Amino acid sequence: MSGGDLGMWDGHLSALAFHLKAYIFNVEYRLSPEHKHPDALNDCYRATYYIIKLAEKLEIDKNKICISGYGTGGNLAAALSVYLAENEINLNIKALILFSPLINIPFLTKTHN
Secondary structure (H helix, E strand, O other): OEOOOHHHHHHHHHHHHHHHOOOOOOOOOOOOOOOOOOHHHHHHHHHHHHHHHOHHHHOOOOOOOEEEEEOHHHHHHHHHHHHHHHOOOOOOOOEEEEEOOOOOOHHHOOOOO
């Protein structure tokens, strides 16, 4: 998952996949303000769920799946991992990798005041 559009990260993700010898799925999720919460999170969940369910057909080791994201995508990746844990949904995610996630709202912290 990443912020921006799908093409924005093609070069980076292709290089990462090559060096890791891994498959990378870039999920296109619905954007605000046209779509309200939790539409984007639901899109990410559905994509992750189907990738895992189709892993054998796609020749992917479903025990080595990571969730990752950059910027807003990092926020969604973090939110997805929390959603999975809170709802006791075990998709056997190997790792959570966040690049510059937007996971803290500074206006709600004591240090901001």
